[in-house]
Amino acid sequence: MDSAEIRSRFLRFFADRGHTPVPSASLLLDDPTLLFVNAGMVPFKPYFLGEAPAPYDRATSVQKCVRTLDIDEVGKTTRHASFFQMAGNFSFGDYFKEGAIPFAWELLTSSEADGGYGFPEDRLWATVYDDDDEALDIWHRVVGVPLERIQRRDAKDNYWSMGVPGPGGPCSEIYYDRGPEHGKEGGPVADEDRYLEVWNLVFMQDELSAVRSKTDFDVRQPLPAKNIDTGMGLERMAALLQGVDNIYEIDTTKMILDRAVALSGARYGAGSRDDDVRLRVVADHARTVAFLMQDGVLPGNEGRGYVLRRILRRVVRNMRLLGSNDPVMGELISASVDAMGPQYPELVDDLGRLVSIAENEEAVFAETLRTGTTLFDTAVADLQRKGGTTLAGDAAFALHDTFGFPIDLTLEMAAEKGIEVDQDGFRRLMTEQRDRAKADAKARKAGLTPLTVYKDVMDAAGITAFTGYDEVVSEATLR
Ligand code: ATP
Ligand code: MG
Ligand code: MG
Ligand code: MG
Known part of the structure; x- marks a missing residue:
């Protein structure tokens, strides 16, 4: 079943079943807590909070999402994309658990001829929040899932919030057992690779006043109504329904991956795990770049533009490592538009503009790479002559500050040479710079834009490559 059909x-x-279909919103909604829309419920937030009356009791959508939090996982796990599509059904004070659970079950298990996805019932598992006996009961008694395939999990996995004050509630997740060749038995609690999470049903009932971590939050009051918010990962469903190993090999993403193979001359699935991960990263990130630009983001040094720049540069850098020395972005954006255009015709209309922005940014980065690499090589040669094995923090800082070298790039290049980087020293310098900037801003009473501050903090903390650029500002610490 192809992605369009899913x-x-x-x-x-x-x-x-009475739901109003609502088109995907832009990835850039005007929400101060979010860089990018990261879940299907985001456009409906005011209805859940009771800030605006919902124009319908039930809605359904397939929402474009970007989760920069997952960027480090991309290509390494089988299931995390930076851009993905979340299919959802929503109830605004209409049905609750007793409606949402049977709906999901019916769609997953009814035959393809009957309009469903045709999953065998005995491959599906469900989780419920700790003491949510009500949900457990519906799974067991109404739907008929045997108790041994229903697991209880704590707030870390089964209480959903946006990571910031706002709506939240216990949730129930649905997993598909991919079989013993994919990992160990014991249900989702034991292995989330073998048991692939495909759908999360959120019983949205609380208004949170504070969220300190996934397990530590305060409920201010119940929401005005009990709501349903669900999210089914389209790419994960496609991987299962197309019988491929991971979400980068499904119909759409594979087209981009194949183009990366053709451009770089690298081979996929030929035994090099590093190359495989890089090709998957390229396929994923190129598509994310296309969607971000289409929604109006331009490469830049702050906020969203900075995230786009970093993602795009990661594509270029990975393609270089895969063996391609010529410009690649134009081709990879075209491939992304070829892959996604049938479902998002606005990409096709915008192709020329997208290609030209991406090509320009690649040219700028090529120059950065050239000069920065020279400086890096000199610093490393110097270090090795002295018998050192750790690149000083100020060298990493200079690369960042003067040449726009992201720290993850410096770390990656250092690792290739078998040397370490003084990350503490780098962080210290970043913090000092940020404090200076803050002091300046205060003095000028102008105020830095919050996202600039955020970027610096995240750069300083961003040792694991991209973990930092989060869509939810305060969520960085949560996941
Ligand atoms: P996981 O535990 O696998 O990281 P999640 O619990 O963070 O997933 P939810 O926030 O519950 O995911 O999102 C709802 C659904 O969206 C998931 O069940 C999954 O199918 C899909 N999904 C979430 N994150 C990603 C991603 N990075 N790439 C592709 N699909 C995703
Ligand atoms: Mg996740
Ligand atoms: Mg999960
Ligand atoms: Mg989930």
Whole structure:
């Protein structure tokens, strides 16, 4: 079943059951807590909070999402993309658990001929929040899932919030058992690679006043109504329904991956894990770049533009490592548009502009790489002559500050040479610079834009490459 069909089946199923189909919102919604839309519920937040009356009791959508938090996982796990599509059904004070659970079950298990996805029932597992006996009961008694395939999990996995004050609630997740060749038995609690999470049903009932971590939050009051918010990962469903190993090999993403193979001459699945990860990163990130630009982000040094720049540069850098020395961005953006255009015609209309922005940014980065690499090589040669094995923090800082070298790039290049980087020293210098900037801003009473501050903090903390650029500002510490 191709991605387009998975998508239309979902919308049709819920439209037939009284849900108003709502088109995907832009990735850039005006929400001060978010860099990018990262879940299907985001556009509906005011309805859940009771800030605006919902124009419908039930809705369904397939929402574009970007989760920069997952960037470090991309290509390494089988299931994390930086851009993905979340299919969802929503109830605004209409049905609750007793509606949401049977709907999801019916769509997953009814036959393809009946408009469903045709999953065998005995491959599906469900989780519920600790003491949510009500949900457990519906899974068991109403739907008929045997108790041994229902697991209880604590707030870390089964209480959903946006990571910031706002709506939240216990959730129930649905997993597909990919079989013993994918890992150990014991259900999702034991192995989230073998048991692939495909769908999360959130019983949105609380308004949170503070969220300190996934397990530490305060409920201010119940929401005005009990709501349903669900999210089914389209790419994960496609991997299962297309019988491929991971979400980078599904119909759409594979087209981009194949183009990266053709451009670089590297081979996929030929025994080099490093190359495989890089090709998957390229396929994923190129698509994310296309969607971000289409929604209006331009490469820059702050906020969203900075995230785009970093993602794009990661594509270029990985392609270089895969063996391609010529410009690649134009081709990879074209491939992304070829892959996603049938479902997002606005990408096709915008192709020329997207290609030209991406090519320009690649040219700028090529220059950065050239000069920065020279400086890096000199510093490393110097270090090795003296018998050192750790690159000083100020060298990493200079690369960052003067040449725009992201720290992850410096770390990666250092690792290739078998040397370490004084990350504490680097962080200290970043912090000092940030404090200076803050003091300046205060003095000028102008105030830095919060995202600039955020970027610096995240650079300083961003040792594991990209972990930092989060979509939810205060969520960085949560996941
Ligand atoms: P995981 O535990 O695998 O990281 P999650 O619990 O963070 O997933 P949710 O926030 O519950 O994910 O999102 C709802 C659904 O969206 C998930 O069940 C999954 O199918 C899909 N999804 C979430 N994150 C990603 C991602 N990075 N790439 C692709 N699909 C995703
Ligand atoms: Mg996750
Ligand atoms: Mg999960
Ligand atoms: Mg989940």
